[in-house]
């Protein structure tokens with residue numbers, strides 16, 4: 001990814017038919033709502049967006065975002081740097097009824113304006129990518145015994161965004177009705 005600035009918006013009429021690829025950066029400070037979740041607003045979001053029309057003439061954006069951001073470690077309350085990375089597939093829809101017709105692997109993005117405000121949906125993706133609770137991965141997370149993590153979980157009423165291999169994820173799976 002190159003360090004060119006990504007435009008805030010693009011023209012929805014042309015960009016899909018032209019199979020445009022937009023890649024570059026946006027300063028984290030640009031995302032004011034997202035910044036409220038952070039310790040500070042330093043750094044850049046790296047973005048890669050491939051616009052295209054699929055076989056059903058749907059307007060699709062295949063995207064990848066990555067950022068290193070500073071959050072507050074919930075154990076020592078000092079700044080901790082975490083890496084956020086997401087890939088997504090968005091389908092542009094104009095009405096609510098079009099949302100139901102999208103295949104499950106495509107997330108709808110409802111747009112009625114010919115102007116696609118890229119920065120808006122990138123901010124949504126960033127907020128979705130944020131773990132609910134963050135720890136310093138080396139010095140705070142690993143020193144936290146499993147029972148402490150679980151009880152913290154109960155007391156705060158918060159869910160620790162568990163990684164797929166954690167014992168909590170397995171327990172959660174077992175509890176889910178099939």
Ligand SMILES: [Zn+2]
Pocket residue numbers: 073074075076077078080135136139140
């Ligand atoms: Zn910490």
